Amino acid sequence: MCRMAGSICQTRLLSLFDYKTEKYIVAKNKKVGILYRLIQLSIIGYIIGWVFLSKKGYQETDEAIQTSVITKLKGVSVTNTSESGVLVWGPEDYVIPPQGEAVLFVITNFLETPNQKLGYFPLYFIYNSPEHLCVNTECALTSVFFLILRSNVLKTNDDSYLKKCRYDEELHPYCPIFRLGEITRRAGHNFQDMAAFGGSIGIMIEWDCDLDKGDSRCHPRYHFTRLDISSDKTVAMGFNFRHTRYYKNEAGESYRSLFKVYGVRFNIMVNGKAGKFSIIPTAINVGSGLALMGAVTFFCDMVLLYLMKKSTSYRERKYEGSGYESICSNFTP
Amino acid sequence: MCRMAGSICQTRLLSLFDYKTEKYIVAKNKKVGILYRLIQLSIIGYIIGWVFLSKKGYQETDEAIQTSVITKLKGVSVTNTSESGVLVWGPEDYVIPPQGEAVLFVITNFLETPNQKLGYFPLYFIYNSPEHLCVNTECALTSVFFLILRSNVLKTNDDSYLKKCRYDEELHPYCPIFRLGEITRRAGHNFQDMAAFGGSIGIMIEWDCDLDKGDSRCHPRYHFTRLDISSDKTVAMGFNFRHTRYYKNEAGESYRSLFKVYGVRFNIMVNGKAGKFSIIPTAINVGSGLALMGAVTFFCDMVLLYLMKKSTSYRERKYEGSGYESICSNFTP
Amino acid sequence: MCRMAGSICQTRLLSLFDYKTEKYIVAKNKKVGILYRLIQLSIIGYIIGWVFLSKKGYQETDEAIQTSVITKLKGVSVTNTSESGVLVWGPEDYVIPPQGEAVLFVITNFLETPNQKLGYFPLYFIYNSPEHLCVNTECALTSVFFLILRSNVLKTNDDSYLKKCRYDEELHPYCPIFRLGEITRRAGHNFQDMAAFGGSIGIMIEWDCDLDKGDSRCHPRYHFTRLDISSDKTVAMGFNFRHTRYYKNEAGESYRSLFKVYGVRFNIMVNGKAGKFSIIPTAINVGSGLALMGAVTFFCDMVLLYLMKKSTSYRERKYEGSGYESICSNFTP
Numbered sequence: 001m002c003r004m005a006g007s008i009c010q011t012r013l014l015s016l017f018d019y020k021t022e023k024y025i026v027a028k029n030k031k032v033g034i035l036y037r038l039i040q041l042s043i044i045g046y047i048i049g050w051v052f053l054s055k056k057g058y059q060e061t062d063e064a065i066q067t068s069v070i071t072k073l074k075g076v077s078v079t080n081t082s083e084s085g086v087l088v089w090g091p092e093d094y095v096i097p098p099q100g101e102a103v104l105f106v107i108t109n110f111l112e113t114p115n116q117k118l119g120y121f122p123l124y125f126i127y128n129s130p131e132h133l134c135v136n137t138e139c140a141l142t143s144v145f146f147l148i149l150r151s152n153v154l155k156t157n158d159d160s161y162l163k164k165c166r167y168d169e170e171l172h173p174y175c176p177i178f179r180l181g182e183i184t185r186r187a188g189h190n191f192q193d194m195a196a197f198g199g200s201i202g203i204m205i206e207w208d209c210d211l212d213k214g215d216s217r218c219h220p221r222y223h224f225t226r227l228d229i230s231s232d233k234t235v236a237m238g239f240n241f242r243h244t245r246y247y248k249n250e251a252g253e254s255y256r257s258l259f260k261v262y263g264v265r266f267n268i269m270v271n272g273k274a275g276k277f278s279i280i281p282t283a284i285n286v287g288s289g290l291a292l293m294g295a296v297t298f299f300c301d302m303v304l305l306y307l308m309k310k311s312t313s314y315r316e317r318k319y320e321g322s323g324y325e326s327i328c329s330n331f332t333p
Numbered sequence: 334m335c336r337m338a339g340s341i342c343q344t345r346l347l348s349l350f351d352y353k354t355e356k357y358i359v360a361k362n363k364k365v366g367i368l369y370r371l372i373q374l375s376i377i378g379y380i381i382g383w384v385f386l387s388k389k390g391y392q393e394t395d396e397a398i399q400t401s402v403i404t405k406l407k408g409v410s411v412t413n414t415s416e417s418g419v420l421v422w423g424p425e426d427y428v429i430p431p432q433g434e435a436v437l438f439v440i441t442n443f444l445e446t447p448n449q450k451l452g453y454f455p456l457y458f459i460y461n462s463p464e465h466l467c468v469n470t471e472c473a474l475t476s477v478f479f480l481i482l483r484s485n486v487l488k489t490n491d492d493s494y495l496k497k498c499r500y501d502e503e504l505h506p507y508c509p510i511f512r513l514g515e516i517t518r519r520a521g522h523n524f525q526d527m528a529a530f531g532g533s534i535g536i537m538i539e540w541d542c543d544l545d546k547g548d549s550r551c552h553p554r555y556h557f558t559r560l561d562i563s564s565d566k567t568v569a570m571g572f573n574f575r576h577t578r579y580y581k582n583e584a585g586e587s588y589r590s591l592f593k594v595y596g597v598r599f600n601i602m603v604n605g606k607a608g609k610f611s612i613i614p615t616a617i618n619v620g621s622g623l624a625l626m627g628a629v630t631f632f633c634d635m636v637l638l639y640l641m642k643k644s645t646s647y648r649e650r651k652y653e654g655s656g657y658e659s660i661c662s663n664f665t666p
Numbered sequence: 667m668c669r670m671a672g673s674i675c676q677t678r679l680l681s682l683f684d685y686k687t688e689k690y691i692v693a694k695n696k697k698v699g700i701l702y703r704l705i706q707l708s709i710i711g712y713i714i715g716w717v718f719l720s721k722k723g724y725q726e727t728d729e730a731i732q733t734s735v736i737t738k739l740k741g742v743s744v745t746n747t748s749e750s751g752v753l754v755w756g757p758e759d760y761v762i763p764p765q766g767e768a769v770l771f772v773i774t775n776f777l778e779t780p781n782q783k784l785g786y787f788p789l790y791f792i793y794n795s796p797e798h799l800c801v802n803t804e805c806a807l808t809s810v811f812f813l814i815l816r817s818n819v820l821k822t823n824d825d826s827y828l829k830k831c832r833y834d835e836e837l838h839p840y841c842p843i844f845r846l847g848e849i850t851r852r853a854g855h856n857f858q859d860m861a862a863f864g865g866s867i868g869i870m871i872e873w874d875c876d877l878d879k880g881d882s883r884c885h886p887r888y889h890f891t892r893l894d895i896s897s898d899k900t901v902a903m904g905f906n907f908r909h910t911r912y913y914k915n916e917a918g919e920s921y922r923s924l925f926k927v928y929g930v931r932f933n934i935m936v937n938g939k940a941g942k943f944s945i946i947p948t949a950i951n952v953g954s955g956l957a958l959m960g961a962v963t964f965f966c967d968m969v970l971l972y973l974m975k976k977s978t979s980y981r982e983r984k985y986e987g988s989g990y991e992s993i994c995s996n997f998t999p
Contacts, residue, residue, distance in 0.1 A: 017699035020690040021967055023653060024353040025986045033350035051613055063397040064729040066870050066935035068769075068893055072907070092908040092924060096432050099762050099771050099907050099931075103401075105432050149891065204399050225482065227401055241405070241432050242425040247914045248580045258425060265432075269399035280717055280951075285613075287954025288620025290961055295623055301354055317987065320358045320689060321650065356986060357686040366683035384946055396730040429765050436734075438765050537732050558815065560734055574738070574765050575758040581913045591758060598765075602732035618946075621953025628956055634687055653691045654983065 025317045027304055036300045040293060047289040056210070057285040059275035065207065067270040069102035096243070096261070102268045105239075106180065108195035109262035150207065152176045152220040173219065184264070186224040191264070197238030198262040200228040207272025218274075227267070239265050358650045360637055369633045373626060380622040389543070390618040392608035398540065400603040402435035429576070429594070435601045438572075439513065441528035442595035483540065485509045485553040506552065517597070519557040524597070530571030531595040533561040540605025551607075560600070572598045691983045693970055702966045706959060713955040722876070723951040725941035731873065733936040735768035762909070762927070768934045771905075772846065774861035775928035816873065818842045818886040839885065850930070852890040857930070863904030864928040866894040873938025884940075893933070905931050 027033075051057035073091040092098050094107040154161060154174035165175035167182070181191040187201050202225045209218035228237050240262040247255055305315050360366075384390035410422040425431050427440040487494060487507035498508035500515075514524040520534050535558045542551035561570050573595040580588055638648050693699075717723035739757040758764050760773040820827060820840035831841035833848070847857040853867050868891045875884035894903050906928040913921055971981050 015692075017696050017703060019693045019695050019699040019702050019966060019970060020652060021693060021963060021970065021984060023356040023689040023691045023984055023986060025356045026348075027352045027354060028987075029352050030350050033352040036352050037350060046612075046616075051616075055613060057613065062729075063395075064937045064939060066868070066937050068866070068868050068933040068935060070866065070893075070905070070931070090908065090924075092910045097430060097763060098909040099769075101769055103432075103434055149893075200401070200403065202399070202401050227482075239403070242423065243431040244425045245912045246578045246580075247912075250583055250916055258423075265403070267401040269401060271397045271399050273397060279712075280721060280723065283712075283717075283958060284617055284621075284950055284954045286961075287624065287957035288617045288950070289957075291620035291622075291624040291627075291953065291957040292616060294627070294957075294960070295619075297354060300352060304352060304354065318354060318356055319686060320356060321361075353985060356689040358689045359681075360685045360687060362685050363683050366685040369685050370683060379945075379949075384949075388946060390946065396728075430763060436765075436767055533734070533736065535732070535734050560736075560815075572736075575756065576764040577758045579911045579913075583916060591756075598736070600734040602734060604730045604732050606730060617950055617954075620957065621950045624953035624955075624957040624960075625949060627960070628952075630687060633685060637685060637687065651687060651689055653689060654694075 025314075027314055027317075029304060029308060029310075029314075032300050032304045032308065035303065036296060039296045039299070043289060043292050043296065047285065051285050051289070056275055058277055058282040059210075059212065060278035060281055061273050061275045063271070063273045065270075065272045065274065067272075069268045069270060071100045071102065071104050071266075071268065073104070073106065094263075102270075103265065105241075105261075105263050105265045107261045107263040108198060111260040111262075113258040113260075150209070150218050150220075152205065167222070169222075176220075180264070183224055183266070184226075186222075187226045189226055189229075194264055196262065198240050198264055199226060199237065200239050200265045200267065201225070202227045203266055203268045205268065205270045205272075207270070207274075209272065209274035211274055211276040239263065358647075360647055360650075362637060362641060362643075362647075365633050365637045365641065368636065369629060372629045372632070376622060376625050376629065380618065384618050384622070389608055391610055391615040392543075392545065393611035393614055394606050394608045396604070396606045398603075398605045398607065400605075402601045402603060404433045404435065404437050404599070404601065406437070406439065427596075435603075436598065438574075438594075438596050438598045440594045440596040441531060444593040444595075446591040446593075483542070483551050483553075485538065500555070502555075509553075513597070516557055516599070517559075519555075520559045522559055522562075527597055529595065531573050531597055532559060532570065533572050533598045533600065534558070535560045536599060536601045538601065538603045538605075540603070540607075542605065542607035544607050544609040553605075572596065691980075693980055693983075695970060695974060695976075695980075698966050698970045698974065701969065702962060705962045705965070709955060709958050709962065713951065717951050717955070722941055724943055724948040725876075725878065726944035726947055727939050727941045729937070729939045731936075731938045731940065733938075735934045735936060737766045737768065737770050737932075737934065739770070739772065760929075768936075769931065771907075771927075771929050771931045773927045773929040774864060777926040777928075779924040779926075816875070816884050816886075818871065833888070835888075842886075846930070849890055849932070850892075852888075853892045855892055855895075860930055862928065864906050864930055865892060865903065866905050866931045866933065867891070868893045869932060869934045871934065871936045871938075873936070873940075875938065875940035877940055877942040886938075905929065 047057075073095050075091070077089040077094060079087045079089065089107075096105045096107065152174060153176060154165075154172075162175065162177065165172050165177060167173075167175050167178050183201060183203065184191040184194060184199075189199070202223075204223040204225070206221045206223070207218060208221065211218075228239055240260055242258060242260050244256045244258050247257070249255065301318075305311050305318065308314065380390075406424040406428050408424070410427060412420045412422065422440075429438045429440065485507060486509060487498075487505075495508065495510065498505050498510060500506075500508050500511050516534060516536065517524040517527055517532075522532070535556075537556040537558070539554045539556070540551060541554065544551075561572055573593055575591060575593050577589045577591050580590070582588065634651075638644050638651065641647065713723075739761050741757070743755040743760060745753045745755065755773075762771045762773065818840060819842060820831075820838075828841065828843065831838050831843060833839075833841050833844050849867060849869065850857040850860060850865075855865070868889075870889040870891070872887045872889070873884060874887065877884075894905055906926055908924060908926050910922045910924050913923070915921065967984075971977050971984065974980065
């Protein structure tokens with residue numbers, strides 16, 4: 001009978017600081033041993049090589065970035081028709097809307113119904129394709145990492161850099177100035193071919209920021225794709241819409257001109273992600289890697305205890321008090 | 334004294350390939366045994382059933398999709414007022430802006446202040462509601478999965494499909510053509526009721542893509558909701574804004590007409606996520622599931638070692654060299 | 667020889683419900699014991715304190731929110747020039763586009779080239795800065811949590827609240843009404859200084875929703891930043907674009923006025939995230955935390971088995987059948 005409960009409690013409390021560690025039995029079985037080490041090495045290799053080095057599993061990723069896109073077109077086009085003579089078109093005439101948004105439409109062809117009388121004008125082609133499109137993306141990465149601003153324009157002291165540079169993936173990744181023909185070419189199409197019936201081009205800018213490596217590792221990548229093309233004939237290729245200009249005559253009566261404008265719609269879409277070291281994903285990846293090691297033990301145990309020659313003997317040693325010995329020894333003559 | 338250190342090292346090195354496995358004691362206690370198996374089964378069921386089958390825990394999810402929305406309205410409306418007589422309105426007149434963006438405004442009512450003289454015109458109702466709105470969403474899922482394009486328009490060889498189809502959740506989920514009245518009805522409101530003071534309707538398109546199941550498993554789902562409605566009276570219902578048309582008279586002097594236009598503002602919002610098998614989330618979910626199994630052992634140990642009758646005997650066997658026996662045996666007469 | 671296989675199978679099946687638990691050896695080494703408990707406590711503290719309480723590791727986070735932004739400007743400005751005399755400007759004149767989108771441009775200065783004849787007009791300053799900007803964000807959090815609508819406007823029964831309130835981080839966080847000068851001031855700039863050459867201001871609204879804590883815990887936070895400023899001179903500060911107004915004379919001939927407008931471009935960007943309790947991240951965090959505990963055992967084992975005085979004796983006890991004793995005892999005289 002234990003009377004001295006206080007003393008026992010004290011002993012129990014002290015035994016909290018006894019270090020308890022699993023007892024192992026050593027199976028001198030090189031086959032299973034090597035199998036175990038091989039699988040263990042694979043898991044360690046997977047965790048370090050794939051999860052941490054390749055996939056940056058130690059980083060928290062933020063995909064919710066906020067972006068502001070400003071576009072500007074430059075260049076003049078000239079049309080020469082029998083009806084209107086020579087007309088000079090500036091961006092203020094051929095870009096809709098003119099204020100430089102992320103979605104912009106460049107008129108390449110139009111059909112005028114003046115004074116809203118029937119009788120269509122012939123198609124007027126704008127011969128010279130506009131010079132270039134400047135896409136200025138201010139990319140604000142926020143939320144987890146306080147406030148960070150990134151721009152796709154090179155930081156330089158050369159005032160005239162943006163005036164003369166043209167985008168080049170290798171040489172000028174931070175010069176967001178494109179010739180329209182170059183954009184459609186990268187999307188796999190010819191600007192002149194698209195001019196007659198218009199089309200829709202997606203300009204996707206992807207930011208991939210590694211905030212652990214400082215400012216220099218935050219690159220914008222550009223993808224260009226034509227959006228109004230499909231493998232079938234359902235959706236008509238091309239892009240057009242109608243708009244009107246309203247006038248009043250001397251008597252104050254309204255009349256209007258209807259324009260059906262064909263052109264290329266450019267849609268600048270920005271997304272991105274930013275990764276930064278964080279203890280939580282690191283702990284999760286290390287922790288679950290370690291747990292998988294436990295599964296290796298389970299698997300190797302199965303091999304050892306059921307597939308090896310001396311499996312019964314191993315079972316006896318591994319499971320103390322299991323009674324495996326007695327079961328079989330009883331039936332062994 | 335160990336002199337032959339080399340030999341020992343060799344032995345140690347070889348012992349690396351000895352397979353070491355935890356020694357278990359078997360407690361022939363069916364209560365705890367069944368408890369253990371039940372909890373173990375629950376965890377396995379949770380991992381397989383909930384994490385993997387239901388929540389697709391083996392997939393990496395990408396929520397950063399890039400979308401391009403093109404809208405087009407069709408249909409003609411007629412107004413008949415004493416001041417202006419019969420007027421025919423096309424989309425170029427009643428849609429602002431006319432170029433087919435993701436946010437578009439359909440004029441349903443307006444108030445003109447012509448020539449910028451005071452004296453308001455009466456409200457002009459546009460009697461016939463516009464025919465239909467075509468929402469053409471090109472949805473580009475990018476980043477993790479190279480570049481994938483999805484469209485909410487059915488791939489078909491039938492040229493006239495889009496000319497005659499109307500959206501239906503069951504029958505025509507890939508026909509993004511809606512009657513305006515149908516949109517407001519789905520948002521719980523009547524288009525005619527909204528026409529007088531306008532309103533704001535959100536059209537949310539959600540893409541849920543399972544990239545493991547091929548192209549066919551990438552469905553857009555539509556939600557319609559009225560945004561200018563709240564449970565209280567703070568925010569006035571309705572939607573309107575003012576815009577102007579500028580004219581010049583013969584003398585070259587500018588004058589303008591001010592329009593206060595009421596109407597329904599449609600905002601097409603697209604988001605989505607794409608899941609694809611990835612080894613990392615799989616390993617994390619399996620690993621942490623296995624680790625939870627360890628917690629089961631800990632819990633069942635507590636039951637066995639503290640709540641069972643023969644707990645002292647189990648403790649003695651489990652903890653070799655703990656001195657539990659001696660503590661009590663010393664005090665036992 | 668085991669003949670009675672059936673009986674053995676039955677015994678094996680029953681042994682499934684024997685509870686097996688690791689055998690531990692107790693090392694009465696208080697140093698390692700305390701080290702083990704300290705690391706164990708640190709991990710528990712990290713899991714509970716950092717992962718769960720601070721970082722809400724029990725929540726699933728949804729960053730894909732859908733937002734609809736409506737803007738409205740109010741206020742009248744007056745310009746007084748020798749050429750045009752006194753002109754009154756309403757928002758319909760100085761806001762482009764007028765329909766209240768997320769990107770809006772406020773004219774602060776312009777240059778007119780009337781009738782498309784050369785000869786520039788002097789810069790006209792709009793003296794009085796527009797009164798205020800109302801940013802009404804309807805924020806629809808979707809996807810994981812069915813459909814949830816949040817607005818950055820206070821829910822109140824006071825009709826006139828929005829008419830008299832002004833945004834204040836502390837007092838009126840749900841009054842999204844700003845004076846333009848206040849916005850630029852918060853972005854670190856003076857509106858009057860920006861008026862001459864324009865500029866670009868980003869208004870970022872971040873939603874941080876804790877859906878476990880009910881409606882009240884879904885706050886919008888505002889950040890204001892100037893986007894057209896950079897540390898170098900590459901990108902010219904300021905913002906301007908050209909637009910045209912088209913007229914017809916009595917003879918039906920078209921002519922136009924070209925405006926180069928300078929002004930402040932406001933870009934309202936909304937993002938956010940919503941967290942809600944979910945069993946999966948909870949299980950992952952608990953599971954990997956438990957697995958890390960396993961690593962502690964491994965580390966403490968290393969200390970015990972290699973750095974402690976009696977390490978050989980511990981090794982002998984921990985690894986049953988390892989032959990460590992025999993290796994050394996053989997060489998010991």
